[in-house]
Amino acid sequence: MSDPVLLVLASLAEGDKHGYAMMEDIERFAQVRLGPGTLYGAITRLEQRGWIKPVASKDERRQPYRITAAGREHLTSQLDSLNRVVKTGLSRLKEA
Amino acid sequence: MKTLLRILARLYPAAWRKRYGAEFEALIEDARPGLGGALDILKGALAMQVTSWTPSRVLALSAIAGVLIAIGIAFTRPPKWASTAVIQTDGPAPDRVQTVAQTALSQNALLKILQTSDIYRNNLKTLPIEDVLELFKRDIQVSLAPGDKGNIFQVRFTYGDPRKAQQVTQALADNFIESNFTRGGPEAFRLVEVANLPQQPVNPAFSGKIATAGLAGGLLLGGPFAFLLYRRRRPPQ
Numbered sequence: 011m012s013d014p015v016l017l018v019l020a021s022l023a024e025g026d027k028h029g030y031a032m033m034e035d036i037e038r039f040a041q042v043r044l045g046p047g048t049l050y051g052a053i054t055r056l057e058q059r060g061w062i063k064p065v066a067s068k069d070e071r072r073q074p075y076r077i078t079a080a081g082r083e084h085l086t087s088q089l090d091s092l093n094r095v096v097k098t099g100l101s102r103l104k105e106a
Numbered sequence: 107m108k109t110l111l112r113i114l115a116r117l118y119p120a121a122w123r124k125r126y127g128a129e130f131e132a133l134i135e136d137a138r139p140g141l142g143g144a145l146d147i148l149k150g151a152l153a154m155q156v157t158s159w160t161p162s163r164v165l166a167l168s169a170i171a172g173v174l175i176a177i178g179i180a181f182t183r184p185p186k187w188a189s190t191a192v193i194q195t196d197g198p199a200p201d202r203v204q205t206v207a208q209t210a211l212s213q214n215a216l217l218k219i220l221q222t223s224d225i226y227r228n229n230l231k232t233l234p235i236e237d238v239l240e241l242f243k244r245d246i247q248v249s250l251a252p253g254d255k256g257n258i259f260q261v262r263f264t265y266g267d268p269r270k271a272q273q274v275t276q277a278l279a280d281n282f283i284e285s286n287f288t289r290g291g292p293e294a295f296r297l298v299e300v301a302n303l304p305q306q307p308v309n310p311a312f313s314g315k316i317a318t319a320g321l322a323g324g325l326l327l328g329g330p331f332a333f334l335l336y337r338r339r340r341p342p343q
Contacts, residue, residue: 029129030136045143046133047150050126054154071132 012042014052019061019085022077026065029053030072056081110144117151119158161332165325168332172324173317180316185307187268191279191300192251192260196293200250202286203259206295207248209285210278216242219277225270246278258298268304275301 021027021035029049037043044052053075056062061081067074077085111134116123118130137143159167195202209215216239220226229238245265251258261278265271279297286295 029133033133033137045146045150046130046137046139047143047146047148047153049133050130051150051153054122054126071128072136073129 012040014044014048015056016085016088017042017044018049018052018056019077019081020089022062022075023082023085026074026076028067028069028072028074032075059084061085107140107144111139111147114144114147114151117148118154121158122154159335161336164332164335165328168324168328169321170324172322172327173320176316176320176323180309180313183309184266186264186266186309187271187304188262188264188308189268189271189275189301189304190260190262191275191302192258192298193279193282194296194298195257195259197257200256202293203248203282206282206286206289209289210281211243211246211248213239215281215285219274219281223270223274223277225265225267225274261301263301264308272301272303 017036017040018032020039021032024035027035029046033044033046033049053062057064057075059080060078061084062075062077065074065076112131115127115130115134118127123130134143134147139146217235220238220242226238226241229241233241245263247260247262247264249260249262250256251260261275261282263271263275263278265274279301283295283297286293
């Protein structure tokens, strides 16, 4: 899976993170290193859609983000759909 | 690398930089991206620029791009020069000129001019002689002089060298006069104006027509995109 929007949401589902922390976390759990442009493209879209929001921080330059209720809902629906595809694919591979 | 990354980060739209600029720079400092990261920033900046475009900006940019491309293409075309010679006939020109042209512009007559004038040298290296003669014919125009009573016609030849254009036009005009004479035509052909040496190319690198064509082409290509953008951004009714 390499959709940056889902990767960012999945990262923030664990807790608030700033850009670099998200980048490291995503590399750990998905083995995907997002470039700064790709990461902030996803952050911009997610904030515009109301799926994440900035949260107050002492370090103004390292802005943390939090997943919103709408963001959780979207992530759940996307992962459910992905889960169905994975389950179907794996069972068909076993049958073949 | 740091400087390059900073420059690339400045390619993002101003409004975006105002909101995310500081934290984006902090991320670049922490992540220290290499060349791949630099390309990712460039890609992100371009994508963000495109999403921030308004329909009117798309139209303006496509119009400007159209004009620039048209001028660019015009500059790559080699200039062509047209020379004209004018011939007068004693009687009505149209029928007689058509008859005489069969001899004056025959394969043999054109081949002779081709050999003596040293024209289409590059084409002769790559194309069969029949095809080069076809090219030669396409660059020759024989027409009635504008506004005339019908007894004056002009021979015009267009070529990439003004002196060669003049030389060949004169040879073609001489061919018409000689052919009329050898065919025993009842009306004499007289050279009223010798072939001129053209001063301006017929396809200037920049002209209003070229700019207008580029503008129209740019608007035609950018118009549908601007319309789609307008439809997409229009608030729901």
